Amino acid sequence: AQSVTQPDIHITVSEGASLELRCNYSYGATPYLFWYVQSPGQGLQLLLKYFSGDTLVQGIKGFEAEFKRSQSSFNLRKPSVHWSDAAEYFCAVGARNAGNNRKLIWGLGTSLAVNP
Amino acid sequence: DVKVTQSSRYLVKRTGEKVFLECVQDMDHENMFWYRQDPGLGLRLIYFSYDVKMKEKGDIPEGYSVSREKKERFSLILESASTNQTSMYLCASPGGQGAEYEQYFGPGTRLTVT
Numbered sequence: 001a002q003s004v005t006q007p008d009i010h011i012t013v014s015e016g017a018s019l020e021l022r023c024n025y026s027y028g029a030t031p032y033l034f035w036y037v038q039s040p041g042q043g044l045q046l047l048l049k050y051f052s053g054d055t056l057v058q059g060i061k062g063f064e065a066e067f068k069r070s071q072s073s074f075n076l077r078k079p080s081v082h083w084s085d086a087a088e089y090f091c092a093v094g095a096r097n098a099g100n101n102r103k104l105i106w107g108l109g110t111s112l113a114v115n116p
Numbered sequence: 117d118v119k120v121t122q123s124s125r126y127l128v129k130r131t132g133e134k135v136f137l138e139c140v141q142d143m144d145h146e147n148m149f150w151y152r153q154d155p156g157l158g159l160r161l162i163y164f165s166y167d168v169k170m171k172e173k174g175d176i177p178e179g180y181s182v183s184r185e186k187k188e189r190f191s192l193i194l195e196s197a198s199t200n201q202t203s204m205y206l207c208a209s210p211g212g213q214g215a216e217y218e219q220y221f222g223p224g225t226r227l228t229v230t
Contacts, residue, residue: 099166106159
């Protein structure tokens with residue numbers, strides 16, 4: 001069955017430090033992969049996505065992610081974190097159900113805190 | 117981008133009440149989803165709909181029902197609210213052609229059942 005694992009429940013980094021949030025997926029075919037961010041009190045916003053092609057994808061707010069098929073990973077990175085990046089981050093993989101309809105399988109999220 | 121709106125940001129209801137959560141999307145898309153979000157449990161799919169009057173159970177449908185009478189509106193119904201349904205409820209609708217997996221979210225409804 002398809003699944004998404006975010007190994008880190010909570011991460012704290014200092015402002016200006018680099019960031020990497022891990023995501024591992026289990027999916028038989030070529031995956032459609034996503035990262036979403038949820039800032040405090042806000043809805044979920046799409047950060048970036050991978051469908052095919054270049055395995056390093058750029059997103060909004062200075063984030064990037066790299067798809068590594070051999071490791072079944074899609075880790076999110078940012079070279080220098082800002083205090084406003086403190087939020088909950090969710091990784092997701094696109095999947096089809098028994099009726100061939102599209103939906104997303106979600107990781108449980110990683111909560112990011114940023115120290116000044 | 118798809119715009120998704122939800123009828124209330126905050127809602128307080130009493131145990132046993134019938135509760136309606138409304139969601140509207142503005143892009144005439146077929147697909148709409150209802151999730152609940154709880155700390156440590158991520159997003160859990162309650163119901164989804166791929167067309168008018170069509171619905172399909174998600175991972176946690178118990179205690180909920182849905183209604184999709186018009187393409188733009190997808191309602192989540194708690195027939196008899198219970199305290200364990202206190203949660204954040206998120207509605208989502210995917211993008212258009214070529215973006216069918218991308219989901220756009222409403223701001224959420226934080227429901228408290230007392």
